[in-house]
Amino acid sequence: MSGRLAQGTVAVLGFGHQGEVQALNLRDAGLAVVVGARPGGESERRASAAGFATRDPAGALRGARTVAVLLPDQALPAAWPALAPALAPGAALVFAHGFNLLFGGLAFPESVDVVLVAPTGPGSALRAAREGGAPLPAYLAVHREASGVAWEVAEAYAAALGCAPLWRTTVREETEVDLFGEQVVLCGGMNALVTAAFETLVEHGYTPEIAYLECVHQLKYLADLLHARGVAGLRDAISGTALFGDLSRGPRVIGPESRAEMRAILDEIRSGDFARAWAREASGGRRWLDAEVERARGHALEAARRRALAGGSDPAKGD
Template sequence: MAKIDFGGVLEDVVTSEEFSMERAKNVLKNETIAVLGYGVQGPGQAMNMRDNDIRVIVGQRKGGQSWKKAIDDEFIPGETLFPLEEAAERGTIIQFLVSDAGQMATWPKIKACLKEEDALCFSHGFSITYKEQTGVDPPENVDVIMVAPKGSGRTVRSNFLAGSGINSSYAVFRDYTGKARERTLAIGIAIGSGYLFPTTFENEVYSDLVGERGVLMGCLAGVMEAQYNILRKHGHSPSEAFNETVEELTQSLIRLVAENGMDWMYTNCSTTAQRGALDWRHRFRDAVTPVFEKLYKSVVS
């Protein structure tokens, strides 16, 4: 297993060079991957596996928009596209990718379809971590595994088409067959992961929920709203407030950070911008740290 230095901490990581596509195909050669749910994560993961010559079928409620989308994506009713329960019965690795609420609602019927030595695969740790509330408690005679891409389903697909991988977390909750880890890593590579980082179901869901409520969405939206409102309060036009708050961030700066990193941004902006950012960075950190502490406690409690 490879090691990557993250901020001075050496972390284990499985790379697509180490666990090759050929190896993944060999692990999955006798498996049928049933992707249940064709909404957010389902399309990207299913199409990537299909393009990698993995035997994959899709399970989706018949007749809805997602069913039609699967057909548009060339999944064929009765051959590679089935109602949820039929797909679950046909599969040996069941990728349970319906929404968290959908997993709660459909679980009793999906559970009845699981066979001994099947694998139940998630892309989010929610239903298992909070199983007392969700009721999703898998039987003892199946593997329970997770591959969680660190990006939207659209990014999983677009990165794959661009020839680049996506970071994913992986975990094994239960290894009934003795081959759960191999199955997990094979799925991770087959859906287009370039780097696979070990985690647990609990750690994945805690970090994911904090991220969504924090920097990735909630905090970002709140901070932008606060800056926009302050600029408007002090007489700036709506367009000026918008451009300095949203437009420049989303259309320019964040793309440069993604391509080059934050250190590069600091060294490639004006000295005025650099000095101001350095002066205010720690004030913002100290101001929001108590909010993040409350956020984390609310997630784990």
């Protein structure tokens, strides 16, 4: 482990999805960790219960040689002006996503390194990787070089987290690709696809529970195959009927119109339009977002899920 990382305390700001797991992994790697959490808040209580020393966020920064900035992306721009003056000269700042480095307008003192160590999965996958589970790759980038050893700091931090292999990139590439992936495939695309497929079957008179099991529930087994073997390997594992349907029908589902939308979404990410829209929504109290989440919670797909997993139909009743 880099001497620089091992010297002094690592302050972890935020004890949410990433903050909690990064604090645990760094402690398991033998580093001295202090958690920066709002006094009296839920995170302060949980971090103390997990045995961490806690300070208010600015207090945690003072004297820390390395600072992991793991506050929610939408909260950081407002919180940062009160935090930056507390940074020790020569500290290294570690971000887990480049969003605010690219779009947040954050100001940094001259003497600090600012690096990106972005694990390529959620906190649960990062914790599992540290505990000997499946390896979790991470992207590394240097946003601001002050010490001359910023790449080494990023590599040592990622190794302490338990990430491997490590991929050098830029803040711009990590941010744009991460946003594109979550919007087009991992969250936006997947949720829209399974919802539309469920609705199509139910509109045509099929049983909602069966539509749910087929178009949503089974996705996990195929995603696991994709994760383990890639697209070609998944195709080796499915029936001939499924394979013919895959290659002859899949490109119609994601046809020219979907590809044009993918390009439009990428343009909005690259131009900063998406970041500005999200900043407006977050600073306006997330009214549209929270209403959409609530509306989707009431979708027929959720009730079908509860029924589908609670038990099958009664054979005595027949069709």
